[in-house]
Amino acid sequence: VQLQASGGGLVQAGGSLRLSCLASGRTFTNYGAGWFRQAPGTDREFVAGIRLDGSRAYYIDSVKGRFTISRDNAKNTVYLQMNNLQPEDTAVYFCATTKGPGISREKSDYDYWGQGTLVTVSS
Secondary structure, three states: OEEEEEOOEEEEOOOOEEEEEEEEOOOHHHOOEEEEEEOOOOOOEEEEEEOOOOOOEEEOHHHOOOEEEEEEHHHOEEEEEEOOOOHHHOEEEEEEEEOOOOOOOOHHHEEEEOOOEEEEEEO
């Protein structure tokens, strides 16, 4: 199973980026998915999650109204649209798939991880 994350980059505060995560090697439609991020010197934190069918999503408070997680099961891809980015959003972003169909904030509920893509937001 492989997850390939892409779409990171350097953006000014207030700008937007869309991250993509392409899954291969498993039946993507059977599992939930999520995005995490890790800033230097901090633990990896949950950002957003989505159910296997895209019917529900969950966000941490700091990104609500700015970030949108979505998925295209026909393309085995999950996305994270990030708008109004702020310097505190700077981190390496990781996608992951859950062990089951639902949403989870816990890293231990995810079994496959992408390699991470760096998002840098300048002030």
